[in-house]
Amino acid sequence: MTALLDQLKDGLIVSCQPVDDGPMDTPAIVAAMALAAGAGGARALRVEGADNVAAVMQRCDLPVIGIVKRDLADSAVRITPWLDDVQALAAAGARIIAVDGTARARPVSVGELLAAIRATGCLAMADIATLEEARAARAMGFDIVGTTLSGYTGGPVPAAPDLQLVADCAALGGVVVAEGRYNTPALAAAALTAGATAVCVGSAVTRQEHVTQWFDTAIAKAAAARERTVLALDIGGTKSLLALVRNGSVLEERLARTEGPVGTPPWFVALGALAAGWAGRYDAVGAAVTGRVHDGAWRALNPGTLAIPESTPLLDRLRRTFGTAAVLACNDAQAAAWGEYRFGAGRGRDTLFLTVSSGIGGGIVRGGALVTGSTGLAGSVGQLRGPDGQRFETRASGFGLSAAARAIGRPDDTRAIFAADAAGEAWAAELIAAAAREMAAMLVNLQLLVDPDVIVLGGGIGLLPAYRRRIEQDLSSSTAPTRPTLVAAALGTHAGILGIGDLAAQQSADDATAGPSLSG
Template identity: 65%
Template sequence: MPRNSRFLEDLEGGLIVSCQPVDDGPMDSVATIVAFALAARDAGARALRIEGADNVAATVAACDLPVIGIVKRDLADSAVRITPLLEDVAALADAGASVIAVDGTDRPRPVPVAVLLEAIHARGCLAMADLSNAAEAAAAKQMGFDILGTTMSGYTGGEIPVRPDLDFVSACRRLGGTVIAEGRYNAPHLAAMAMEAGASAVCVGSAITRTEHVTEWFREAVEGAARKREATVLALDVGGSKTLAALVRDGVILDRRTVPTAQGVGTEEWFAALAALGTDWRGGFDVVGAAVTGLVRDGAWSALNPRTLAIPPHTPLVDKLHALFGAPAAALNDAQAAAWGEYSRGAGRGLDMAFITVSSGIGGGIVLDGKLLEGARGLAGSLGQTVGARGRERLETRASGFAMAASAEAIGQAADTREIFTALERGQSWAAGLVDAAIEELAVALLDLQRLLDPQVVVLGGGIGLLGPFRDRLETRLACEPEIMRPTIRPAALGGDAGIVGIADHAASLA
């Protein structure tokens, strides 16, 4: 019977700590590895992963946790590094390892995987296969490995991924038996996701025992934030009726200019006019960011509602901006950009929030857990594009500024939104009727949004959304609903600058 035959049962639902300091670094000593092991034990780890027979022997002598032992070698004729030789198996078994892990990938090697497996079992140890894909896992399971590990996923060629391979964990789980998720689980929520994907246990190394790596992560985050603060951004906010250009640094608008949005959006002539906005600012900015009405996906720009702004499909916006201004460029939907501005510097700071803009059109953006949601297709937060149960026109067509003007014209009142709200303040019933109709449509949509996402606040912006009479009537309508369903409305603190500040903060990360 293998040594520590209860290991697999005891391991279920537990954490394994890989005590492997950076090679030749200041923490790379037997004493430090043992100290890491004892600290991990005291914090509740179920097992340890230790490299090197001497380190395994010292850890087993000092700590009562079971050890997964490995030996790393750099071979001249094989890319396999983890326990490639029979002598490594013997040394780890003699040192007291309960489990011996070997590279189980299908790459050329000095000793076949099956021979290593036989040797491990012959020494009374459990065998773990460090694998890179589902086919290797199936082969290892068929051979008789006691544990399948996802250790090598992303490390057998090509660019190393940033995120762990949760799909591989699930594929191993479907094969049955014990599955250890290992590889890039460098945050607690990722380890939890591995368990949800089907792992028996999770092995974490760098985030716990490689001080150099953790320091580098924090250093990069701090220095990156500092660079963002120092970067000057040429920020563009392109709407259905006007375009704002500004120089922004660390949330402060240094200079600005506003012009009507030119005709022929997305044409060469239109881009030339856009470039002219920043001609005298050349050399004075580090990056360019554009917040635009419509859909932005992978740098390409398309219309969501051609009635608001007709954009040629898949206009290469980011590439065009880069070519026009000679600087790194980024783009977001304008409401998503405004959502980020209000989250980072405005009325939704630090909160789970939705931003809704009511102006010529209706747009939205969502920030949850500190992240702007763009969505798989760039649609996240597009409240104005929602339709009723009977397939009615989209909300934007029923409740925006353009919609109110169209409603006014339909009843013989040739009025734009400014005239409509002037008439409202004068008590004219026709204006109250069409504004309240638009508010009813928006209120129903906001109530549905609250039910779906339950944000802490809904920040209301846009030229119409920021009007006191409009917001007051919206609040009055929402007050009729049960408190638990009613969104908490806040006016946008950044006003009409939310989009320009948000896209500047977003683009500054490119500096």
């Protein structure tokens, strides 16, 4: 039997279990699945039911892990609960017999099932859900521990597999089979990296109904998102833009000054009044806000840019204000990054987006996903500190330019500064050149740190030709690969509302068209 365990090492086990009572639920088709799995490189098979095991053994020489599933009236245990099941599987030709090894009430104890397996000469596998159960199975003498039941013994079923349990079980020693929601090759490889001896994959390979549903659900969600109308809000330090957005298009919009005190109950009432005429015309609400959003709360990143009450319950307030549960919020630059990735200058490419206006914000899209970070801070370039402790945006943003002009007794309005530059006034040119140098150096550092395909520069100042021209001049001394590919934002002031509109539409569609989980 040692040779059999060696055969499993670093291998794939395919669970040939069709959907119960489905069109493929016959011994002949299960045997055909087994042959196909073997042709693809499987080292072993997991098969349910003695008749199916016997059919597979007649046509295939791969070792079989046999199980019997039963729905019991007085126990949640389903996998091989009876001693007769053990006998039937062994007689059918199973080389390994798996039983439920959890600490739940059962008709026959785990110890009795293990003794029955030993009496047949088969190897014994314990399907467990926790590390404590794995320890108990090891102590009892099971040959294999499988993480099969992690996530399936109570509560919502997680979407991802339990890689931590795999690693913890591997640390106990012995043979560990990673099983449960390993539905992509990358996840299977991750299980091996975590320490699994072998990986068992089921639905993603042999349950055609489930795989078809996964694709069908994904398509349905995309179609639903495309038809969703979202009330999109882009709340900035000086201006707020409200719009009805659908599928990357702005249907209607309204622009208003961002009046304080922002984030207070009266402010939310005023925000609701701005959109009152659109009541009943949208399916969801999306808010892109200056600051940090995490766990539904809104917090200022730089109170000097936009001061808000600490830990404002943003999602809850939006639900109350607009009378809908379909609400999503994120940082405004993160939303704009997603907008440029989906519909603008970063379309389809790993994108780092920077907006330079009153402040400086950023967002990262990598691998087709918006990166928000563990606490919502990802992309907060303006908040990076220099050796003097100052925020980057203090030196290189619109507020920074205004402060620098004010310090030398010049007009502190950014429009006046750039107008003076256009008129050839040296003081203005020096201020803009200094801010551009700061930005160029930051762009090189960001290229080194994130290495995106493209850096998209937007915002009221970031899109000004005089500002961009000076940045490009400062970047001319850099060479590939540290010199970033810098492009102008294509969506202008609509990047944030289109981004948050798309994200909110996707979430709304996900909630409305929830399909089967991608369980493995």
